[in-house]
Amino acid sequence: MLKIASWNINSVRLRLPSLKKILEQYNLDVICLQETKTPDEFFPEQDIKSYGYEHIAFRGEKSYNGVTIISRIPIVNSFHWDMCAKGDKRHIAVELDNGITIHNFYIPAGGDIADIKENPKFAHKLDFVDEMTSRFEESIPKKTVIVGDFNIAPFEHDVWSHKQLLKVVSHTPIEVEKLTKLSESQSWIDSHREFTPLDQKLYSWWSYRSPDWQKSNRGRRLDHIWLTPDLKQELKSADIYSETRSIEKPSDHATISITLNL
């Protein structure tokens, strides 16, 4: 079995002890992190290796963004895409020695205003998703898993109130349209929705700004793990560890995972 997780850690240095606990508690083979917020020269590579995860690919920068793939299974190749040619660190990918390729994305949040003319961050977000679509059309993925903080909650029950979030960046029709186009372009399998019907709520993120996130439960499903169809038969489970949102000094994102029968 291969267990792959994704977590927007919001500073890998601040939450290194939590990372160690999560790797152990959920017996993860691979974890993909977003928002590591750490330049490569300060990345805690040796600490993570000492946890038993000796194979690590990372790309970071000061203050913002940053992605890594941490594995106890050998990585035979790693590479990255310079999305939107901005030089920011929002993508990294690895090929494991079992033949699986994993892409880790941190899609731009997109700012507050859902208008590409008024808000360059929103335009960047839409362009980023379009570029994901075109890049996977150029080199058709096989035995591939794409994960990350997509910053888009595509379905009605991926947010606490579909009506109230229709104009809120993360759930606007144009974003959902772009993500749907990406999804359909390679018939990507939405792992978590394979096990939870579309009429049931599913969240992976709760704002820091709520005094009691569990009580108000105004969540959104921003984090995703998708598979190429050739892996669908191997998908055995998909989980959202909402309890990771309750740890001391939590990220605003929960850790999510899948298990593949490999």
Next chain:
DNA sequence: ATGGTGGGTCACCCA
């Protein structure tokens, strides 16, 4: 309609 909190860095950026 508004502001609420948190991380990184050092007066604000970003989420």
